[in-house]
Amino acid sequence: KQEVTQIPAALSVPEGENLVLNCSFTDSAIYNLQWFRQDPGKGLTSLLLIQSSQREQTSGRLNASLDKSSGRSTLYIAASQPGDSATYLCAVGNLYGQNFVFGPGTRLSVLP
Amino acid sequence: NAGVTQTPKFQVLKTGQSMTLQCAQDMNHEYMSWYRQDPGMGLRLIHYSVGAGITDQGEVPNGYNVSRSTTEDFPLRLLSAAPSQTSVYFCASRAPGSTEAFFGQGTRLTVV
Numbered sequence: 202k203q204e205v206t207q208i209p210a211a212l213s214v215p216e217g218e219n220l221v222l223n224c225s226f227t228d229s230a231i232y233n234l235q236w237f238r239q240d241p242g243k244g245l246t247s248l249l250l251i252q253s254s255q256r257e258q259t260s261g262r263l264n265a266s267l268d269k270s271s272g273r274s275t276l277y278i279a280a281s282q283p284g285d286s287a288t289y290l291c292a293v294g295n296l297y298g299q300n301f302v303f304g305p306g307t308r309l310s311v312l313p
Numbered sequence: 314n315a316g317v318t319q320t321p322k323f324q325v326l327k328t329g330q331s332m333t334l335q336c337a338q339d340m341n342h343e344y345m346s347w348y349r350q351d352p353g354m355g356l357r358l359i360h361y362s363v364g365a366g367i368t369d370q371g372e373v374p375n376g377y378n379v380s381r382s383t384t385e386d387f388p389l390r391l392l393s394a395a396p397s398q399t400s401v402y403f404c405a406s407r408a409p410g411s412t413e414a415f416f417g418q419g420t421r422l423t424v425v
Contacts, residue, residue, distance in 0.1 A: 235413065235414065242419075242421075243418060244419050245416040247413055247416075300346065300358050301358070301414065303356040303357070304355050305355045
């Protein structure tokens with residue numbers, strides 16, 4: 202059974218810092234991996250999607266990497282801003298990407 | 314530009330009551346799914362559907378029923394609500410040939 206963990210559970214940084222969020226999964230036979238952002242009381246917003254054949258994806262200040270063999274993904278946020286404060290969820294897509302197994306999330310606070 | 318719409322946003326039920334959580338998408342997505350989110354546990358898959366007339370169970374299906382009579386709608390039914398079903402429920406959809414998931418804003422359900 203696929204299990205997804207995220208470290209750290211919570212992170213607080215001053216504005217302007219670069220930071221890395223970590224995601225680990227136990228079964229390397231994944232179809233894809235998706236990073237989401239969730240604001241308090243809101244739904245999930247897709248940030249980046251990495252197919253199993255890819256090593257990384259970039260969008261603006263965000264860069265996500267994928268290492269299937271070691272069962273790890275990282276989300277790198279450059280020059281963090283207070284508006285980046287949210288919970289970040291990692292989700293691993295199973296065969297054909299039909300269903301996701303989610304990690305518990307990392308709650309990020311960026312202080313002005 | 315509605316995307317995935319869930320209703321209601323909030324609901325309080327008494328133990329034993331029944332209700333239906335609504336989910337509708339206007340993107341002609343064949344694939345739809347329901348997740349529940351509990352503190353510290355991430356999102357867990359309840360039921361999913363790969364198209365009209367086809368549904369299947371996810372990780373935590375007990376206590377929930379679904380049906381898919383149209384492409385647009387995927388309602389989730391609680392036949393006899395229990396306090397253990399207190400959670401935030403998210404509906405998601407995905408386009409054919411795409412592995413990117415789109416989520417609704419969630420329904421916060423409390424069973425007392």
